[in-house]
């Protein structure tokens with residue numbers, strides 16, 4: 349039976365994808381810049397099997413629910429159409445990191461699935477085609493295909509919207525400390541957040557500013573200029589949250605705006621700004637959830653890890669430390685050791 353196993357890291361955006369031009373094809377309104385997170389990995393095996401009447405999917409040893417099965421099957425249909433086959437597949441996927449820690453696990457999931465499903469079907473797609481395929485499963489998944497620091501060029505149609513590497517993993521010894529802060533169950537999914545974004549009066553302003561933001565972050569990253577990089581990345585996170593807080597979500601007419609932070613989130617990000625004033629080179633970014641991603645260079649990692657507990661007193665947060673990670677890769681039975689393993693620190 350044709351089978352292949354692939355792995356991928358989730359990624360963290362420094363300039364964020366928020367709002368879609370085409371919701372079916374996941375064409376974003378704006379470009380984004382990210383890094384793959386070495387501290388977390390999804391590993392997925394796809395096996396095409398003639399005896400199957402429909403696709404069978406397990407995630408972390410649990411049979412997938414219907415919405416997940418439907419989404420994975422739709423992605424396998426894209427691969428089957430490319431390969432000219434109709435055989436159903438068995439998909440077995442494992443995350444080595446807990447759910448809801450603040451990583452977009454759909455990114456690593458659809459990146460690993462795209463690589464495993466195409467290889468098992470006998471296809472050998474290049475990074476461009478693989479990134480386009482992954483994007484259709486989950487927008488941000490296209491950024492987990494290339495190595496290291498990555499830019500997603502928004503494009504305007506299927507062929508022009510893809511991600512490419514800006515710089516390899518060893519370009520910059522940047523570290524991401526994801527401080528996992530528990531939240532309430534999400535009131536509004538990021539899918540609904542994307543949909544609601546254009547209702548914010550600040551959305552057009554964000555998009556107008558975007559070419560400048562992308563230039564600032566790209567240049568600072570390429571020059572390894574941490575001070576400029578940190579400020580630009582923080583301002584960009586505020587911009588996304590300003591849009592979210594002033595968006596109206598169709599499904600929740602009682603909600604005046606979308607707010608993802610918890611009290612511990614606010615305490616920590618205020619502390620980060622004071623640490624920086626006092627000479628510690630550190631910055632933060634936030635996604636659509638309460639966890640805070642701290643950014644620093646390797647030389648400041650010890651000081652950053654030592655500082656966090658004082659800012660989140662009363663909670664005992666877990667931290668996941670990542671370096672810039674490689675793009676999606678094939679796992680051979682003999683080289684499983686290549687997959688870096690997840691490690692979480694209690695601060």
Ligand code: DP6
Nearest residue numbers: 361364365452486487488538635636
């Ligand atoms: C705030 O992960 O919800 O993390 O990738 O299409 O599944 P898909 O969308 P989703 O969007 C990511 C939102 C974000 C910003 C980012 O990662 O760019």
